[in-house]
Amino acid sequence: MTMISRVVRVRACYVPPLALKPGRAHFSSSVPARAAGSSAKDRLSGPLPPYGPVGVARALQASPSTPAKPTIFEHEFSLADRVALVSGANRGIGLEMALAIAEAGARAVYCLDLPKAPGEEFAKVKAYVARMEGKKGEGRLEYMSGDVTDQEAMWKLGEEIGKREGRMDVCVAAAGVLKGDTPCLDYPAKQFKEVLAVNVNGVLFTAQAAGRQMVKFDNGGSIILIASISGSGANQGHPWVSYNTSKSAVLQMARSMACELAPQRIRVNTISPGYINTSMTHQFLQKRPELLERWSSNNPMGRIGRPDELRGATVWLSSDASSFCTGSDILVSGGHHAW
Ligand SMILES: NC(=O)c1ccc[n+]([C@@H]2O[C@H](COP(=O)([O-])OP(=O)(O)OC[C@H]3O[C@@H](n4cnc5c(N)ncnc54)[C@H](O)[C@@H]3O)[C@@H](O)[C@H]2O)c1
Numbered sequence: 001m002t003m004i005s006r007v008v009r010v011r012a013c014y015v016p017p018l019a020l021k022p023g024r025a026h027f028s029s030s031v032p033a034r035a036a037g038s039s040a041k042d043r044l045s046g047p048l049p050p051y052g053p054v055g056v057a058r059a060l061q062a063s064p065s066t067p068a069k070p071t072i073f074e075h076e077f078s079l080a081d082r083v084a085l086v087s088g089a090n091r092g093i094g095l096e097m098a099l100a101i102a103e104a105g106a107r108a109v110y111c112l113d114l115p116k117a118p119g120e121e122f123a124k125v126k127a128y129v130a131r132m133e134g135k136k137g138e139g140r141l142e143y144m145s146g147d148v149t150d151q152e153a154m155w156k157l158g159e160e161i162g163k164r165e166g167r168m169d170v171c172v173a174a175a176g177v178l179k180g181d182t183p184c185l186d187y188p189a190k191q192f193k194e195v196l197a198v199n200v201n202g203v204l205f206t207a208q209a210a211g212r213q214m215v216k217f218d219n220g221g222s223i224i225l226i227a228s229i230s231g232s233g234a235n236q237g238h239p240w241v242s243y244n245t246s247k248s249a250v251l252q253m254a255r256s257m258a259c260e261l262a263p264q265r266i267r268v269n270t271i272s273p274g275y276i277n278t279s280m281t282h283q284f285l286q287k288r289p290e291l292l293e294r295w296s297s298n299n300p301m302g303r304i305g306r307p308d309e310l311r312g313a314t315v316w317l318s319s320d321a322s323s324f325c326t327g328s329d330i331l332v333s334g335g336h337h338a339w
Contacts, residue, residue, distance in 0.1 A: 049075065079318055080137050083170070085158065085170070089112060093273065094175065098125075102140070104315045106137060108139075108141075112144045114146075148205055150205070151201075174226040175206065176246075176280075179242065219265075226271055272337075305334055
């Protein structure tokens with residue numbers, strides 16, 4: 001069949017958006033299952049969320065006598081009652097993302113990290129969330145001690161969350177390590193393996209821990225793997241072969257998982273931050289303050305980023321607002337990649 005005749009055939013069975021009724025998807029942040037027998041209607045719209053059509057379709061369907069309410073934050077961006085697992089969330093980017101997910105309405109955000117007990121920063125953020133006014137939901141931050149490199153333990157932690165909460169909707173794999181500058185031709189095998197164990201294996205095991213529960217509860221879900229600008233280009237002046245290799249692997253892992261898991265309505269994407277002001281970058285700046293000038297001049301905005309500047313992308317990818325986005329890399333880099 002030629003491309004033209006294929007287009008004509010699809011048009012011939014076009015169903016106007018107004019004819020579509022809300023589906024029963026619990027977590028509408030999903031792509032339609034490509035099951036045999038999917039109708040043309042499914043292929044045109046996918047399952048509609050429980051709150052019905054939004055945007056222009058809603059406006060056209062609304063009766064002129066009923067009040068018109070915005071849905072964009074109330075529904076699409078809302079994470080009301082959702083449950084999340086975030087690794088590396090005792091501090092830094094992971095903690096920032098966990099807080100954003102809680103503010104957007106999540107019932108519980110399980111924050112996993114290495115220390116047996118969470119740090120002072122985490123305790124303060126947990127208490128802040130607990131007393132937050134206007135929070136859209138329960139928004140509990142729960143700490144779990146764990147090592148992302150231990151597959152069996154990670155799966156068990158995922159099961160434990162599933163048992164406690166009866167659902168799993170969002171996963172952010174943020175745990176990661178960056179070692180000091182080490183020339184590639186001398187790079188020690190042990191150190192290379194250590195970085196890949198956390199940044200690649202650990203990311204997979206975290207995604208598995210949450211993804212297995214998403215499949216079990218059959219509500220779909222959103223998995224966000226934290227990659228980096230270092231996954232698509234080497235950092236100027238830094239011999240970071242293990243880190244750069246690991247972040248490239250994360251980009252491909254997300255694309256691969258996205259293709260496998262779409263039929264189960266699980267979306268998998270990456271966020272690639274540029275240089276962000278956290279402990280990871282601080283360890284370098286402490287020893288070599290002149291790096292701030294170099295890193296800042298690597299992007300057109302002339303500065304490095306704050307962890308809170310990742311909040312919007314995190315909630316967008318976690319929520320129904322990104323329901324047609326999977327296998328994508330979202331760069332949040334101050335334009336680092338544009339130069
Ligand atoms: N800071 C940046 O400039 C930047 C830029 C791009 C990408 N990233 C990525 O963002 C993520 C978070 O980095 P960050 O800047 O917040 O760094 P960070 O060092 O502040 O936080 C990383 C966290 O991961 C945890 N962790 C490390 N190994 C672990 C393991 N085996 N099991 C469980 N937890 C473990 C650490 O304890 C720490 O709390 C990392 O994946 C990093 O590569 C950071």
